[in-house]
Amino acid sequence: MTSLSPVSPDPSTPAATPPESAPVRDRPLSRRNLAKTVAGGYLPLLIATLVVFLPLLWMVLSSFKQAGEIVTTDLKIFPESLNLENYRTAMTTVPFGQFFLNSTIVTLAGATIKVILAILTAYALVFVRFPFRNFIFLLILVALMVPPQVSILPNFILIAGMGGKNTLWGIILPGLGTAFGTFLLRQHFRTLPGSILESAEMDGAGHWRRLWQIVVPVSVPSIATVALVTIVTEWNDYIWPLIITDRPETMTLPVGLTLLQNSESNAAGWGVLMAGAVLVIVPILIVFAALQRYIVAGLTQGSVTG
Amino acid sequence: MTRQLAPQPPAKTNRSPGQSGKVPRRRWTARSRRDFFVFLAMALPNLVLIAVFTYRPLFSNVYYSTLDWTLGSPTATVVGLGNYVTFFSSNDAPKVLGTTAVFTVVTVGGSMLLGLLVALALNAKVRGTTFARSAVFAPYVLSGVGVGLVWLFIFDPGYGVLAWLLRGIGHQSPQWINDPQLSLVMVILVYVWKNLGYCAVVYLAGLQSLPQEVMEAASLDGANGFRRFTSISLPLLSPTTFFLLITTLLSSLQAFDLIRIMTPLGTGTSTLIYEAYLQAFGAYNRAGYSAAISVVLFAILLVITVLQLRFVERKVHYS
Numbered sequence: 001m002t003s004l005s006p007v008s009p010d011p012s013t014p015a016a017t018p019p020e021s022a023p024v025r026d027r028p029l030s031r032r033n034l035a036k037t038v039a040g041g042y043l044p045l046l047i048a049t050l051v052v053f054l055p056l057l058w059m060v061l062s063s064f065k066q067a068g069e070i071v072t073t074d075l076k077i078f079p080e081s082l083n084l085e086n087y088r089t090a091m092t093t094v095p096f097g098q099f100f101l102n103s104t105i106v107t108l109a110g111a112t113i114k115v116i117l118a119i120l121t122a123y124a125l126v127f128v129r130f131p132f133r134n135f136i137f138l139l140i141l142v143a144l145m146v147p148p149q150v151s152i153l154p155n156f157i158l159i160a161g162m163g164g165k166n167t168l169w170g171i172i173l174p175g176l177g178t179a180f181g182t183f184l185l186r187q188h189f190r191t192l193p194g195s196i197l198e199s200a201e202m203d204g205a206g207h208w209r210r211l212w213q214i215v216v217p218v219s220v221p222s223i224a225t226v227a228l229v230t231i232v233t234e235w236n237d238y239i240w241p242l243i244i245t246d247r248p249e250t251m252t253l254p255v256g257l258t259l260l261q262n263s264e265s266n267a268a269g270w271g272v273l274m275a276g277a278v279l280v281i282v283p284i285l286i287v288f289a290a291l292q293r294y295i296v297a298g299l300t301q302g303s304v305t306g
Numbered sequence: 307m308t309r310q311l312a313p314q315p316p317a318k319t320n321r322s323p324g325q326s327g328k329v330p331r332r333r334w335t336a337r338s339r340r341d342f343f344v345f346l347a348m349a350l351p352n353l354v355l356i357a358v359f360t361y362r363p364l365f366s367n368v369y370y371s372t373l374d375w376t377l378g379s380p381t382a383t384v385v386g387l388g389n390y391v392t393f394f395s396s397n398d399a400p401k402v403l404g405t406t407a408v409f410t411v412v413t414v415g416g417s418m419l420l421g422l423l424v425a426l427a428l429n430a431k432v433r434g435t436t437f438a439r440s441a442v443f444a445p446y447v448l449s450g451v452g453v454g455l456v457w458l459f460i461f462d463p464g465y466g467v468l469a470w471l472l473r474g475i476g477h478q479s480p481q482w483i484n485d486p487q488l489s490l491v492m493v494i495l496v497y498v499w500k501n502l503g504y505c506a507v508v509y510l511a512g513l514q515s516l517p518q519e520v521m522e523a524a525s526l527d528g529a530n531g532f533r534r535f536t537s538i539s540l541p542l543l544s545p546t547t548f549f550l551l552i553t554t555l556l557s558s559l560q561a562f563d564l565i566r567i568m569t570p571l572g573t574g575t576s577t578l579i580y581e582a583y584l585q586a587f588g589a590y591n592r593a594g595y596s597a598a599i600s601v602v603l604f605a606i607l608l609v610i611t612v613l614q615l616r617f618v619e620r621k622v623h624y625s
Binding site for chain 2: 037040041042044045048049051052053055056058059062070071072073075117118120121123124125128129130133136139140143145146147148149150151152153154155156157158173174175176177178179182207232235236238239242243253254257258261267270273274276277280281284285288289292295296299300
């Protein structure tokens with residue numbers, strides 16, 4: 001790893017002056033200093049941001065383009081008008097409204113149940129006496145490491161046997177057990193001072209009241225983190241809904257997008273597909289933009305999967 | 307920010323508030339009886355769900371893998387290790403394992419290396435780093451299906467942006483999707499694009515927790531930026547690097563969405579997880595064979611997890 005250069009991808013910055021530690025010796029606004037700040041500080045940031053945003057911007061722009069604007073050898077960057085035709089086509093080729101509704105139900109129901117189960121389990125693991133409590137926690141930790149992908153075939157056989165194929169409960173049920181949320185909340189609950197709970201216990205408050213009146217209200221940020229990460233993963237979840245549904249009535253958005261992809265397979269369909277992609281991506285992008293602090297913290301905090 | 311690769315096993319000395327009562331532990335008192343049932347009422351639903359949908363499949367897979375069984379068929383023949391023998395003695399094993407190895411090594415290496423570079427850029431003392439940090443992280447939370455479609459359009463040999471750029475410098479766009487090698491390159495590129503923000507944010511947290519005094523001392527001793535980076539920052543970042551290595555390794559081995567949407571037939575991109583999917587839910591419905599591949603994948607994931615736990619115990623310290 002010694003060949004690593006600390007500089008940005010920008011080749012004009014010499015390797016010997018990394019941006020983060022260049023000592024300031026010139027006047028703050030001297031031309032040399034300004035150039036250095038731009039090259040070493042802003043340019044890499046700008047490049048990184050553009051690499052992320054340009055494809056997404058391209059998606060949005062293309063979703064307004066007519067087939068004739070896409071099937072052409074000379075590239076047009078901006079659409080001729082904010083034409084919603086592609087969105088209309090996407091909605092009528094496949095029942096996109098139904099997909100949207102299904103995704104919303106699956107996400108909200110799934111996330112709500114998961115968060116409640118995580119709160120209850122984490123509380124029990126931290127505050128309620130039980131034999132082998134630590135062993136149970138260990139089993140939850142191991143479950144965190146088991147990827148859902150290796151479970152799809154046995155779960156498909158079980159759920160299909162129960163008649164859950166092409167049902168919303170069939171989509172929701174297998175994902176309800178939550179190792180991730182339980183783990184994160186348990187780690188948080190352990191940091192709560194025991195004294196506040198003891199005094200509540202003195203006052204005769206049972207576990208139920210202690211949980212909802214003390215533990216939950218002081219843990220709102222952690223619970224929000226778990227909730228948001230769960231919402232994002234449920235919304236994007238693909239492999240399981242793909243397998244358990246094959247009729248449009250119960251498909252979620254990502255699966256519906258696959259259906260749209262199959263029916264819009266010629267080059268003229270790109271605009272319609274981009275409209276579909278916008279409908280899948282933008283809701284999460286908005287949630288992320290508004291609450292990114294919690295989401296980033298939750299996703300980078302010591303867990304492998306959502 | 308606290309990061310833990312392997313959450314430590316619960317320390318014996320750390321007694322939670324619930325345990326601090328003076329009731330003798332062994333006796334089956336009214337209180338402990340009540341606690342027993344409260345625990346079950348609170349934790350059992352979740353534990354049962356985890357047992358049924360996470361643990362049970364591991365054993366079911368091992369069982370299914372011993373069957374010659376067409377998915378949906380009422381009958382199956384026991385073939386013992388036959389499916390494993392078929393897998394490892396056919397062309398499938400070198401092809402699938404090779405694709406998995408290339409995909410995993412390149413995506414892990416690529417997203418960690420680029421993630422580190424982006425983290426260094428984000429660590430610059432200029433305005434706008436908070437916004438850039440969020441922007442770079444964003445693809446990580448977006449639907450793989452949506453993202454895959456957007457990039458598929460960009461890579462389109464006829465009307466994609468990339469084809470247009472290549473034409474600009476006098477080249478024909480290659481057939482990204484039909485060529486097995488190029489399709490793997492394409493999926494790897496998009497996977498790295500989607501995941502490097504995760505590495506960048508984790509590396510950034512690592513960089514920001516480096517002791518400033520050491521850096522300043524090295525600076526006074528005349529070490530230049532590059533030197534400071536290679537001899538101080540990088541070694542001190544080794545726990546972060548290790549954490550990322552394991553987490554990205556595990557998630558790369560499970561990558562599905564992008565492969566499914568960009569190369570539905572798995573031409574050149576059939577990794578273990580995708581081959582297991584194709585065998586069971588593609589054209590063949592070979593449930594037993596698919597289960598055997600899942601077991602192989604799980605064995606690999608298990609080895610990584612165990613290695614990680616052992617290594618973490620000995621070497622890596624988190625404050």
